Amino acid sequence: xxxxxxxxxxxxxxxxxxxxxxxxxxxxxxxxxxxxxxxxxxxxxxxxxxxxxxxxxxxxxxxxxxxxxxxxxxxxxxxxxxxxxxxxxxxxxxxxxxxxxxxxxxxxxxxxxxxxxxxxxxxxxxxxxxxxxxxxxxxxxxxxxxxxxxxxxxxxxxxxxxxxxxxxxxxxxxxxxxxxxxxxxxxxxxxxxxxxxxxxxxxxxxxxxxxxxxxxxxxxx
Amino acid sequence: xxxxxxxxxxxxxxxxxxxxxxxxxxxxxxxxxxxxxxxxxxxxxxxxxxxxxxxxxxxxxxxxxxxxxxxxxxxxxxxxxxxxxxxxxxxxxxxxxxxxxxxxxxxxxxxxxxxxxxxxxxxxxxxxxxxxxxxxxxxxxxxxxxxxxxxxxxxxxxxxxxxxxxxxxxxxxxxxxxxxxxxxxxxxxxxxxxxxxxxxxxxxxxxxxxxxxxxxxxxxxxxxxxxxxxxxxxxxxxxxxxxxxxxxxxxxxxxxxxxxxxxxxxxxxxxxxxxxxxxxxxxxxxxxxxxxxxxxxxxxxxxxxxxxxxxxxxxxxxxxxxxxxxxxxxxxxxxxxxxxxxxxxxxxxxxxxxxxxxxxxxxxxxxxxxxxxxxxxxxxxxxxxxxxxxxxxxxxxxxxxxxxxxxxxxxxxxxxxxxxxxxxxxxxxxxxxxxxxxxxxxxxxxxxxxxxxxxxxxxxxxxxxxxxxxxxxxxxxxxxxxxxxxxxxxxxxxxxxxxxxxxxxxxxxxxxxxxxxxxxxxxxxxxxxxxxxxxxxxxxxxxxxxxxxxxxxxxxxxxxxxxxxxxxxxxxxxxxxxxxxxxxxxxxxxxxxxxxxxxxxxxxxxxxxxxxxxxxxxxxxxxxxxxxxxxxxxxxxxxxxxxxxxxxxx
Numbered sequence: 128x129x130x131x132x133x134x135x136x137x138x139x140x141x142x143x144x145x146x147x148x149x150x151x152x153x154x155x156x157x158x159x160x161x162x163x164x165x166x167x168x169x170x171x172x173x174x175x176x177x178x179x180x181x182x183x184x185x186x187x188x189x190x191x192x193x194x195x196x197x198x199x200x201x202x203x204x205x206x207x208x209x210x211x212x213x214x215x216x217x218x219x220x221x222x223x224x225x226x227x228x229x230x231x232x233x234x235x236x237x238x239x240x241x242x243x244x245x246x247x248x249x250x251x252x253x254x255x256x257x258x259x260x261x262x263x264x265x266x267x268x269x270x271x272x273x274x275x276x277x278x279x280x281x282x283x284x285x286x287x288x289x290x291x292x293x294x295x296x297x298x299x300x301x302x303x304x305x306x307x308x309x310x311x312x313x314x315x316x317x318x319x320x321x322x323x324x325x326x327x328x329x330x331x332x333x334x335x336x337x338x339x340x341x342x343x344x345x346x347x348x
Numbered sequence: 349x350x351x352x353x354x355x356x357x358x359x360x361x362x363x364x365x366x367x368x369x370x371x372x373x374x375x376x377x378x379x380x381x382x383x384x385x386x387x388x389x390x391x392x393x394x395x396x397x398x399x400x401x402x403x404x405x406x407x408x409x410x411x412x413x414x415x416x417x418x419x420x421x422x423x424x425x426x427x428x429x430x431x432x433x434x435x436x437x438x439x440x441x442x443x444x445x446x447x448x449x450x451x452x453x454x455x456x457x458x459x460x461x462x463x464x465x466x467x468x469x470x471x472x473x474x475x476x477x478x479x480x481x482x483x484x485x486x487x488x489x490x491x492x493x494x495x496x497x498x499x500x501x502x503x504x505x506x507x508x509x510x511x512x513x514x515x516x517x518x519x520x521x522x523x524x525x526x527x528x529x530x531x532x533x534x535x536x537x538x539x540x541x542x543x544x545x546x547x548x549x550x551x552x553x554x555x556x557x558x559x560x561x562x563x564x565x566x567x568x569x570x571x572x573x574x575x576x577x578x579x580x581x582x583x584x585x586x587x588x589x590x591x592x593x594x595x596x597x598x599x600x601x602x603x604x605x606x607x608x609x610x611x612x613x614x615x616x617x618x619x620x621x622x623x624x625x626x627x628x629x630x631x632x633x634x635x636x637x638x639x640x641x642x643x644x645x646x647x648x649x650x651x652x653x654x655x656x657x658x659x660x661x662x663x664x665x666x667x668x669x670x671x672x673x674x675x676x677x678x679x680x681x682x683x684x685x686x687x688x689x690x691x692x693x694x695x696x697x698x699x700x701x702x703x704x705x706x707x708x709x710x711x712x713x714x715x716x717x718x719x720x721x722x723x724x725x726x727x728x729x730x731x732x733x734x735x736x737x738x739x740x741x742x743x744x745x746x747x748x749x750x751x752x753x754x755x756x757x758x759x760x761x762x763x764x765x766x767x768x769x770x771x772x773x774x775x776x777x778x779x780x781x782x783x784x785x786x787x788x789x790x791x792x793x794x795x796x797x798x799x800x801x802x803x804x805x806x807x808x809x810x811x812x813x814x815x816x817x818x819x820x821x822x823x824x825x826x827x828x829x830x831x832x833x834x835x836x837x838x839x840x841x842x843x844x845x846x847x848x849x850x851x852x853x854x855x856x857x858x859x860x861x862x863x864x865x866x867x868x869x870x871x872x873x874x875x876x877x878x879x880x881x882x883x884x885x886x887x888x889x890x891x892x893x894x895x896x897x898x899x900x901x902x903x904x905x906x907x908x909x910x911x912x913x914x915x916x917x918x919x920x921x922x923x924x925x926x927x928x929x930x931x932x933x934x935x936x937x938x939x940x941x942x943x944x945x946x947x948x949x950x951x952x953x954x955x956x957x958x959x960x961x962x963x964x965x966x967x968x969x970x971x972x973x974x975x976x977x978x979x980x981x982x983x984x985x986x987x988x989x990x991x992x993x994x995x996x997x998x
Binding site for chain 2: 168169170171172173174175177185186188191209210213214217218220221252253254256277278280296297299300301302303304
C-alpha cells in the first residue's frame, strides 16, 4: 500500500494506481468524464481532473499520474478550479442542457460536476456554439444524440474491450468530431449484439438504449 | 569483420564514384543543371528542360542535362546553372529561365559563346568576368550545412552524394562503438529541429539505455505548417544525407528498423526517398549487414494522409499503427514506449540531416557555428512580404533583422515592416522592436514566439494583426484532432471571437475573454497543438493591442484589411472626367457617373473587392480606401441612373 496526502488528508491506495483512482476510492471527488479505471493508457481527453502536486510547477491531470509514496496533492486550488471551470464551460457551450426532457438528468455526470465546481449549467461568459450535428442517429439497440455527446471516448473503449474490435469510433475531426459507427451504410444494420456496454457507460445520455431492449434485458437477466 | 575491410569496401564505392566523375569530365561538353524540385516544377522547369532538349537537338549541340534539387531561391525559379567549360566562363547561375529563355541560352551561349548577361544571377565561382553569386547577401550571409549539397547534386544519383563525401560519416560511425557516436552527438549540442529543441544526444542515450532490443527510428517528415517547406526540399534535393543520418541514429541507439514518415502531398519527396533507399541498398549502404558489418538496417517510407496533428510524435505513431491520428498523453514518451510498444526515436528531417557532418567533422567544428545553447544552423522558409523569399539556412544567433532585411532583401514596394510570424500556426507574431532578437531556441521562446520547424511569414504594413490571428486560428481549429476539450472547443471559441472582431461586432469584454481563454487552452490542452495554438492571439494581443481596440471600440481596421470595416470611395477632385476604367472592372456595377461626369461608388452595392483601386490610372490615383466606412463621402446617384440600376437588378 502507498500512502499519500490529498487535501491535507492521508489516504492509502495500491501501488500502480492512478492518482485519480486513488482519490475516487477514498471518497475524494475529482471531476472526470473520460476516466476508466481498467484502462491501461488513460485517454486524458476531458481535461477535468486537474490537481496540483507539490514540486510540480503546473497542474496535471490526475488520471495520468501514478501514485507515489508521500505525494502531496491539492485538488481545489484556484488554478485547478480555473482550468476545470473553463473545461466544463467549454463542454457546456456545445451541450445545451435541456433538463426538462433529458433522459438521464438524475444521473448526468455534468450536473454532478457543475455542483462540485459551483457553476451553472450554462457556458457563460462563453456563448453556445451550434455544433451542426444530426439531431439523432437511430441504431438497432440504441439512439445516439450527437449534441449531448462530450466525446469522452468511453463507449469506443468499452466496445473494443467487450467485442475485440470497435463498432464505433471517432469520426470527423476538430470541432466536428462525433462518434461514428462502423459496419455498413445503414446504421440499423450494424453488426451490434446489443451488449449495451457503450450506452451504460455514457456519462451524458448521448447513447440511450431503446426501451423494449431494456425490458427484454430485465426479463432475461 | 575488421575496420580495414569496412574501409576497403567503402573505398571501392568511392573509387567508382570518382571514376564516373572523371568520365564525365573527360568529354568536355557543357552541363546544364536544372532545378527540378517541386518549386522549380511549379514555375515551369519541365517546359524549360524540354526547350533545352529540343534546342540542343535542333542545333546538334552535345550537352548534358542534369536535373538537380532545390537551391532555395524560390524568387528566381526556374533556376538553371550552365557549366560550359570551353567558353572561358565559370559555371553561371541563371534566373527565371522559361522555355523561351532556354532557347536563347542555347543559341547565344552554348552556340555563340555569349553568356547573355541579362539573365545571369551570378557566377558560381569567383572570377574577373561576371559577378559571383557569393557577392550577394542572399548567398554570402547564408551558412549551408544541412543544405550544403542541395541543388548541386542529382538526388537520384547516389555516386554524386558519395563524391561530396557522402556516407563517410556512416562509415566513421560504424568504426566506432555506438556509445561513442552518441557521445559525439551529445557533445555537439545538437537540438531537435522539429520545434521543441530537445537535445538529440540525450534522446538517443535514453533509447540506447532501454533494455528492449527491438527498437525503431522514425524520421518525422510530416511537415504541415502553412508556408513551410524545408523538409520537402531536403528530401527532394538530398535524400541520401537523411538516410545516412537515419542509419547513424539507428546504429547508435541499437535499432534495425526505421520508418520515414513523409506527407503524401509530397509525391516527389516520396519518390526521391524511395529511389534513394533502393540505390543505397544496392551498394550495401542500407539493408542487411551494411558494408559487411553486423549492422542490419532497413528503411521504409510511410505516407501520411494529410492531418497536421500527425506531425506530433505520438499522433504520428498512432497513424503508422493504423489508428486515428490522435496524440496520446506523455509519459510514456515514444523513446520509452513508442511504435508497437517499442522504444522509438522520433527525429525531424533536419535533425537527422545534420548528423552526418557532425560525425564526420566532429562536434567541436559543429559548435563553432551558432550559439552556445543552440549550435548549428537554422533553416527557414521565409515567405510573405520579402523581396527574396525562399529557403534560407543561417547560423543560429543571426538576428531577425539580418535574416529579413539583408538575406531576404527586406520589404518590397517601399512598405514598412510590421511583424514577423515565426514557428508556423503555433508561433507568435513579433513586432519591429524584436528585430534584433537573435534566432535561437531560447531567445525566440522568451520573446513569445518559438523556433518551430522553420516557417517564417514576414508581414508589411498592410497586414491586419487581428486578421492574421484569425487566419492562424482558423487553421489550428480545423486541424485539431478533436480529442481534448480545450483544443477542440476552445480554439473554436477563439476563432468565433476573432471573427466577430474583424467584422466589427467585437464587444468590450472580448479582449479579456481572448486572453483568459487562450491562457487556459495553453495550460489545459493535451498535446503540443493545443498548448501552442493560442500563441498567435496572445502575442498579437501583447504587441498590437491597439489594433484590436480600434476594431472593437472604433469599428476601424487600421491596416484597412478587414472588409466589413472599410469602404472605397472615389475622390471627385482627382477623378478624370470621362475616364471609364473602373466602371468596366467592377463586378457588381456599383460605380456610376455623377452629375459632373465623374465616377462614384454606390456603397450599398460595393463588395469591396478593391479592383477599381488597382485599375485606376496612376496619374489620377483617385480611388481611396478608408476605415471606418463612414469616412467615405456619400455621393447620391443621379435619379434617372438609380431607376436604371434598379431595373437591371430586377
